[in-house]
């Protein structure tokens with residue numbers, strides 16, 4: 229054996245028995261030991277046990293056994309022998325057996341070293357490392373489990389037992405990407421555990437093999453906290469906690485971009501406290517700082533949505549405040565629909581500021597001057613808007629402080645006018661400032677007035693009579709049209725019911741706003757008014773415009789059908805100015821069409837109008853609607869319209885709108901209109 233091994237290049241030491249083997253090994257340890265099971269004195273197993281205990285399992289030991297000695301072979305395996313060789317030994321192969329054994333041994337050593345290195349690296353990296361299977365099971369935690377105390381490590385530990393579903397999904401998505409692209413995937417997530425503050429984790433995922441990925445989890449809460457501290461320092465004012473100039477400019481730029489995209493307006497309010505400098509000078513900076521904090525609080529309270537939305541159309545949920553520095557503050561109102569909404573907010577702020585501050589046992593009154601610039605009218609970028617709002621603020625100071633001005637000087641008075649108009653309009657119903665007039669409508673066949681259109685008038689205490697065109701659009705904007713419309717309906721039915729009691733059963737027509745029809749309670753309201761006033765439903769005509777019909781057509785249709793079911797009549801007002809197709813009209817449950825006065829006006833000398841009116845009347849009659857023409861100012865127009873077959877005529881030629889008493893006097897009058905063929909009209913086709 230010695231010769232065979234030496235031939236293969238090994239240095240061989242031979243011992244005659246177990247005791248000698250131990251002695252020789254202690255003198256010069258070998259890289260490998262072969263032990264015969266049967267030896268005089270210490271047998272092979274005794275030497276084996278001694279060497280294992282002394283060197284450990286890194287020493288490869290081969291047991292030499294008898295050929296059929298199954299018990300020894302088994303015993304050697306159980307004791308942890310590296311290999312066995314059975315006698316008789318094939319001397320040609322023995323060297324190769326040993327070479328193979330040695331190679332395996334060296335590989336094992338290399339693996340052991342590599343493992344030790346990995347372990348060292350793992351423990352040097354502060355992350356928790358664990359191996360995740362493609363089934364979402366945490367197979368092994370390699371290092372620092374303490375950093376992720378939430379990670380459950382007992383048997384069957386799927387990741388979903390440790391983390392909420394949305395975070396498990398993040399892991400699985402990243403693992404899939406890492407698997408598909410061979411990349412290192414990085415993601416972050418916050419984790420809020422019961423009773424603890426939110427912590428932030430950064431996670432890297434690397435593929436080990438198709439079934440396993442390595443996850444490195446790092447707690448980055450401290451980094452996140454300091455980032456947010458830095459962000460706060462950079463973007464917020466220390467004294468008041470409001471966003472600072474930097475933050476304001478960035479937000480304003482963002483809002484301008486959005487407004488440019490949506491086509492909306494926005495307002496920048498520039499606010500400066502009047503007389504703040506003297507507080508600083510006389511009471512010291514500490515007191516000044518306290519006043520600024522109070523002012524900021526008031527500014528916040530006066531721009532809270534609940535305080536403001538009810539008073540204007542602006543969506544104030546996104547109003548943004550900032551302190552530019554010193555006693556200068558700014559407010560941005562995005563999605564501004566009307567200039568006066570900015571003015572309403574400015575007045576609100578001024579009112580709030582005007583309340584005295586209690587300082588060192590005395591009251592100090594501090595007012596604010598406010599300048600307003602509008603996008604896009606006063607500037608297309610943040611710098612310009614701010615500059616112009618600043619200019620407007622100086623203008624407000626010059627106007628005597630505690631004042632508010634637009635950058636566009638004309639706008640201030642316009643917006644104020646509209647604001648006051650709106651304020652007065654809100655009170656007009658309670659103050660009984662509205663009244664109705666009636667314009668009679670002539671029945672062409674019966675040759676007398678059988679119906680009248682109720683029209684609203686507003687007697688504004690100081691300004692006198694206001695035309696509907698000057699306040700109805702405003703009422704539509706701010707929703708007041710709903711109570712006003714209801715008032716008109718109730719009043720018209722009440723007054724007309726009195727005619728009926730006098731034996732004159734006139735029809736009364738009431739104009740509706742699209743907003744009223746959209747109101748889901750509308751039909752119930754109408755029926756309520758009819759039963760309260762005792763006015764017969766079939767004598768009530770509700771006039772709606774084409775525009776109102778086109779909007780929300782399904783709901784509108786349902787509303788109209790419900791009204792018709794109760795015998796209330798429907799007229800389509802201002803016909804010809806909208807875009808209704810006749811095809812659409814024929815599906816609608818309407819009774820009358822009112823030809824818009826713009827067509828009637830030029831009837832006798834405008835061929836186009838003549839053709840249009842004639843076509844409308846002819847089509848309407850074919851569809852079973854009766855036709856009323858509005859805006860008749862001359863006998864000639866009335867005669868042509870009668871010739872075309874128009875059933876009802878309304879206009880100044882017959883009567884201007886009159887009071888209810890005057891209306892009654894007009895009903896006795898008889899009219900005689902002779903049909904007159906206009907020149908150039910072919911009789912057969914009319």
Ligand SMILES: [Mg+2]
Nearest residue numbers: 681739771801
């Ligand atoms: Mg009308």
